[in-house]
Amino acid sequence: MMEASASSFVAPGGPALRARRLAALLAEPKVTLGGGFILALILVALFAPWIAPKNPLDQELMLASVPPVGFTGAEPGYLLGADDLGRDVLSRLIYGSRIALIVAFVAASLAAFIGTALGLIAGWYRGWADGLISRLVDIWMAFPPVLLSILLVAVLGAGVGSVIAAIAIIDWTRFCRVVRAETMAQAEADYVVAARAIGFPPIHILMREILPNVVPALLALVSLEMGIAVIVEAILSFVGLSVASDTPTWGGMIAEGRQFIHQTWWLFAAPLVALFATVLAFNQLGDGLRRALDPVLRR
Amino acid sequence: MIAIAVLRRLLVAAATLIGVAIVVFALLRVVPGDPVSMMISPGASPADIAALRAHYGLDGSLLSQFVVWVRYALRGDFGVSISLKRDVLALVGERLPATLELATAALAFAVIVGGAVAILGAMARRTWAEPVIDTVTGLLLAVPDFVWALALVLAFGVVWPLLPLTGRIDPSVASGMTTPFYLVESLLRLRFDVFFDLLRHLAMPTLALGLPLAAVIARVLKGALNEAMAQDYVLLARLKGMSELRLVLQEALRNAIGPTLALTGVQFTFLIGGTVIVERIFAYPGIGNMAIEAVINRDLPLIQGLVLAFAVIFILINIAVDLMVALFNPKLAHA
Numbered sequence: 039m040m041e042a043s044a045s046s047f048v049a050p051g052g053p054a055l056r057a058r059r060l061a062a063l064l065a066e067p068k069v070t071l072g073g074g075f076i077l078a079l080i081l082v083a084l085f086a087p088w089i090a091p092k093n094p095l096d097q098e099l100m101l102a103s104v105p106p107v108g109f110t111g112a113e114p115g116y117l118l119g120a121d122d123l124g125r126d127v128l129s130r131l132i133y134g135s136r137i138a139l140i141v142a143f144v145a146a147s148l149a150a151f152i153g154t155a156l157g158l159i160a161g162w163y164r165g166w167a168d169g170l171i172s173r174l175v176d177i178w179m180a181f182p183p184v185l186l187s188i189l190l191v192a193v194l195g196a197g198v199g200s201v202i203a204a205i206a207i208i209d210w211t212r213f214c215r216v217v218r219a220e221t222m223a224q225a226e227a228d229y230v231v232a233a234r235a236i237g238f239p240p241i242h243i244l245m246r247e248i249l250p251n252v253v254p255a256l257l258a259l260v261s262l263e264m265g266i267a268v269i270v271e272a273i274l275s276f277v278g279l280s281v282a283s284d285t286p287t288w289g290g291m292i293a294e295g296r297q298f299i300h301q302t303w304w305l306f307a308a309p310l311v312a313l314f315a316t317v318l319a320f321n322q323l324g325d326g327l328r329r330a331l332d333p334v335l336r337r
Numbered sequence: 338m339i340a341i342a343v344l345r346r347l348l349v350a351a352a353t354l355i356g357v358a359i360v361v362f363a364l365l366r367v368v369p370g371d372p373v374s375m376m377i378s379p380g381a382s383p384a385d386i387a388a389l390r391a392h393y394g395l396d397g398s399l400l401s402q403f404v405v406w407v408r409y410a411l412r413g414d415f416g417v418s419i420s421l422k423r424d425v426l427a428l429v430g431e432r433l434p435a436t437l438e439l440a441t442a443a444l445a446f447a448v449i450v451g452g453a454v455a456i457l458g459a460m461a462r463r464t465w466a467e468p469v470i471d472t473v474t475g476l477l478l479a480v481p482d483f484v485w486a487l488a489l490v491l492a493f494g495v496v497w498p499l500l501p502l503t504g505r506i507d508p509s510v511a512s513g514m515t516t517p518f519y520l521v522e523s524l525l526r527l528r529f530d531v532f533f534d535l536l537r538h539l540a541m542p543t544l545a546l547g548l549p550l551a552a553v554i555a556r557v558l559k560g561a562l563n564e565a566m567a568q569d570y571v572l573l574a575r576l577k578g579m580s581e582l583r584l585v586l587q588e589a590l591r592n593a594i595g596p597t598l599a600l601t602g603v604q605f606t607f608l609i610g611g612t613v614i615v616e617r618i619f620a621y622p623g624i625g626n627m628a629i630e631a632v633i634n635r636d637l638p639l640i641q642g643l644v645l646a647f648a649v650i651f652i653l654i655n656i657a658v659d660l661m662v663a664l665f666n667p668k669l670a671h672a
Contacts, residue, residue, distance in 0.1 A: 173352065173353075173356065174356075176349070176353050176356070177353055177356035177357055177360060179606075179651070180354070180356075180357050180647075180648040180651045180652055181357065181360075181644065181647070181648065181651075182609065182610035182612075182613050182625075182628075182644075182647045183610055184610060184611070184613040184614045185610070185613045185625070185628050185629075185632075185643075185644065185647065186644075188613075188628075188629060189364060189632055189640065189644070190364075192632045192633075192635065193364055193365075265479075266481075269483055269484070272483070273483055273614050276483075276614075277614075277617065277629060277633075278633075292487060296490070299490070299491075299494065299495055299502075300495060303491065303495050303496075306487075306491060306495075307491055310484070310487050310488065310491065313484060314480060314488070317479070317480055317481070317484060318476075318479050318480060321478075321479035321480070322479065325475075325479075
């Protein structure tokens with residue numbers, strides 16, 4: 039994955055600049071398409087009890103493994119068919135979006151928070167603080183991330199909280215590296231030199247002067263990280279380490295579908311398509327944000 | 338000068354490895370459960386348990402436990418796997434070749450396909466083909482190996498069942514192999530039946546791991562080639578009447594390869610990390626699949642050994658990439 043680098047943001051501007059940035063955002067089709075899909079998914083997750091045609095946990099054993107509508111033997115009312123216990127696949131998909139989005143938003147925000155804080159410190163103070171943080175990043179990068187996340191969840195115990203913690207603990211390095219480099223570049227800029235000359239304390243300069251200029255690069259990274267978080271949650275559910283098995287998750291549905299893939303392929307295909315579309319949307323949104331907010335790329 | 342740089346690099350690598358060892362060690366002490374009680378057979382006497390505890394230094398403080406562990410590790414004794422009751426180093430050694438063959442196959446696929454697409458893309462710039470190439474590489478980049486692996490399972494395992502869904506080799510042809518490097522051995526011994534069976538099993542995991550990397554290479558190399566093609570020396574060569582293909586291959590490629598190489602190296606470590614879940618999906622018997630099994634079984638010594646094995650591979654790749662980038666960039670080598 040390529041890192042965003044918005045290197046030359048001029049001093050923070052007023053409402054005019056904000057309006058221009060918003061216009062640039064909406065003019066970028068990747069932002070509107072990717073963002074639109076995510077927005078729709080958020081609504082689906084929020085209103086799942088009203089949207090889902092069935093209770094995702096209700097078993098109709100008489101209707102076990104009926105195929106999706108349009109295939110022979112389909113059952114009206116079960117649009118995407120039913121699983122081996124006769125549970126409605128569409129309803130389980132809809133409820134599964136809840137876990138995926140919760141993990142995406144909370145884990146990505148946490149990772150961004152930790153990484154940004156450490157990145158600001160390393161980039162501003164340099165010296166031994168930078169040395170320590172950069173060594174830590176080196177050590178972190180020497181772990182295979184999937185293995186580390188599985189290991190962490192095994193240590194912390196299965197559950198959504200553990201999945202979120204594992205993702206934040208592993209992926210803060212992505213933010214730290216970018217923010218550190220950005221902070222170093224910004225620290226040389228005239229407006230920061232001026233702020234120092236006035237005598238602002240470092241905490242003020244970091245939070246009020248440098249951070250706002252790092253935010254555009256951060257936003258794109260956060261969106262990409264949300265896509266990664268959705269994948270990691272799916273991987274952990276797939277391995278059987280995420281939430282309890284009675285809560286529907288896309289990864290759990292994929293793992294269940296994998297067992298009977300030759301007989302009931304739709305149990306495998308439906309959550310896979312949902313996962314694919316969601317990850318693609320987060321990725322396109324991140325890519326679009328980077329293009330729209332980075333003046334160097336926009337030229 | 339270059340010797341000092343290499344030495345510095347090795348020192349950083351050693352420090353990183355020690356850091357990884359500390360993190361793994363600390364993590365595994367937090368795991369609930371006593372490792373020794375899981376290691377012994379049910380009929381062991383208290384004296385046996387105490388002896389085993391003393392052997393692995395588990396009776397001392399956390400720090401002394403770590404020192405004991407490092408001392409044994411330096412001798413090649415990483416303990417005994419709890420679930421498999423065998424020496425950890427031997428187990429890792431048996432499974433590592435399968436992962437190395439898979440990772441190498443995926444890298445080779447990515448370099449060949451990604452490189453070819455980049456060269457085609459550079460030749461087709463500003464034609465209808467360019468946006469097609471950009472869209473396909475963008476799509477391949479957006480979705481990771483886990484999802485591609487599952488999509489391949491659906492495509493070539495179910496819808497169009499061409500390839501075996503699991504395993505590394507058909508057990509009926511595996512018996513003749515004497516080394517764990519099946520792919521290399523079958524080729525050297527001209528056992529093409531075995532070789533093709535291996536390739537059929539390798540195809541899907543290789544594609545899943547190699548496609549995103551191929552897209553990275555295609556995108557970065559194509560960008561670098563396009564940039565090089567706009568330079569004066571290429572214009573001069575073109576005025577001399579050099580063909581477009583020769584322009585790309587002889588003039589532009591030489592200057593575009595450096596940055597691509599550095600990025601490919603970093604991405605290759607991501608690919609190795611991806612083997613963990615991809616091996617799991619295809620039940621491929623490498624160290625990644627074994628690592629997930631070890632975590633599920635809470636097999637602490639085996640987890641420790643496997644994580645260290647991955648860290649060593651990552652660090653070695655990073656050193657190799659740094660050296661190669663220096664070799665390809667004379668300016669850097671003298672600096």
